[in-house]
Amino acid sequence: MTNRQRFLDACQCRAVDRAPVWLMRQAGRALPEYRELKAKHDFLELVRTPELAAEVSLQPVRRFGFDAAILFSDILVVAEGLGQGYHFRDGGGIQMDFPLRDARDIAALDLKGFSAKLDYIPQAVRVLRRSLGGSTALIGFAGSPWTLANFMLEGGSSHAFVRAKQIIDRQPETLSALLEKLASAVTELLQMQIAAGADAVQIFDSLGGLLPPSDFFAASGKWIKQIIASLGGAVPVIVFAKDVLHNWDVLTDTGAKVLGIGSGIRLADVRKLLPGSVGVQGNLEPSLLLTTPEKVILETRQILEDMRGRPGHIFNLGHGVPPDSKLENISALVETVKNYK
Numbered sequence: 001m002t003n004r005q006r007f008l009d010a011c012q013c014r015a016v017d018r019a020p021v022w023l024m025r026q027a028g029r030a031l032p033e034y035r036e037l038k039a040k041h042d043f044l045e046l047v048r049t050p051e052l053a054a055e056v057s058l059q060p061v062r063r064f065g066f067d068a069a070i071l072f073s074d075i076l077v078v079a080e081g082l083g084q085g086y087h088f089r090d091g092g093g094i095q096m097d098f099p100l101r102d103a104r105d106i107a108a109l110d111l112k113g114f115s116a117k118l119d120y121i122p123q124a125v126r127v128l129r130r131s132l133g134g135s136t137a138l139i140g141f142a143g144s145p146w147t148l149a150n151f152m153l154e155g156g157s158s159h160a161f162v163r164a165k166q167i168i169d170r171q172p173e174t175l176s177a178l179l180e181k182l183a184s185a186v187t188e189l190l191q192m193q194i195a196a197g198a199d200a201v202q203i204f205d206s207l208g209g210l211l212p213p214s215d216f217f218a219a220s221g222k223w224i225k226q227i228i229a230s231l232g233g234a235v236p237v238i239v240f241a242k243d244v245l246h247n248w249d250v251l252t253d254t255g256a257k258v259l260g261i262g263s264g265i266r267l268a269d270v271r272k273l274l275p276g277s278v279g280v281q282g283n284l285e286p287s288l289l290l291t292t293p294e295k296v297i298l299e300t301r302q303i304l305e306d307m308r309g310r311p312g313h314i315f316n317l318g319h320g321v322p323p324d325s326k327l328e329n330i331s332a333l334v335e336t337v338k339n340y341k
Helices: 003-011 032-040 043-048 050-064 077-082 103-108 120-132 145-154 163-170 172-196 213-231 248-253 267-273 286-290 293-306 327-339
Strands: 068-070 086-088 094-096 137-143 200-205 237-241 258-260 279-284 313-317
Touching: 003 068, 003 137, 003 200, 003 313, 032 043, 032 050, 043 050, 043 086, 050 068, 050 120, 050 327, 077 145, 077 172, 094 145, 103 172, 120 137, 120 172, 137 145, 137 172, 145 163, 145 172, 145 200, 145 213, 163 172, 163 213, 172 200, 172 213, 200 213, 213 237, 213 248, 237 279, 267 279, 267 293, 279 293, 286 293, 286 327, 293 313, 293 327
Parallel strands: 068 137, 137 200, 200 237, 237 258, 258 279, 279 313
Antiparallel strands: 086 094
């Protein structure tokens, strides 16, 4: 069985010989070969140059033999495609070229020409698809409308995203207009990646945990469900809603084939809460990659034991890869999963 088929079968909750393994976005940033590239090119240049984006995507697969590669990109390309550019602050974090202040700013976001502005993304997917052949799965991704709205309203990264939450009650029509436009843009972006050769796509609701349970469906779940329905089952869709340890029924109802689970809950408990038709991705604590191989092996085995006999488990971290992760720890993780019986 190829890595690609193993991964796709797991997405469909079919029994496989072992859990597929891949690591979430940013898996490459711990690699010396990535740092060499980063010394010559800034982040956005890497994202916007198809050959460079493909190279960064391939680096962790070459080194660790993951069952799937994930496209190197950024969730805020959606904002860029709509006319709200972004860059990285000198001190770290993201800065939007301007924040969305009112309904007029939202109305000015333009879907016309969206695909042309972001044509470098399907180009990168096609380069990757050729390089991977049929042996390794390729995953595309996008941010959720709710997560994107927070960055776009706030004007960039923030320790406390507040503007989107403030207008949920004060200006619900304004927020709904933004989320609807973002849902259309995210759908188009994912369709571009699928048409170019992505085997699966993931929606990152990285700020979903900011919402109280009572608001989660209206502000996030509803729009993710709309996006997945618009994709029409072309490929499996993975949904990762960070710190959303509630609303399991809402997440299941989105139509996602797989739910990514953060590190704040044991998968032994999660498997009791989800129907057998929904796959489970996760959920090793990322900070363990800063410790020792022995610790990583112990915790990895515990997760595999917790999910023993449960079709549809894809081994992953509970979030992104820390940049100071030790390579021997990533290797220990991968080998433990591949050799687990």
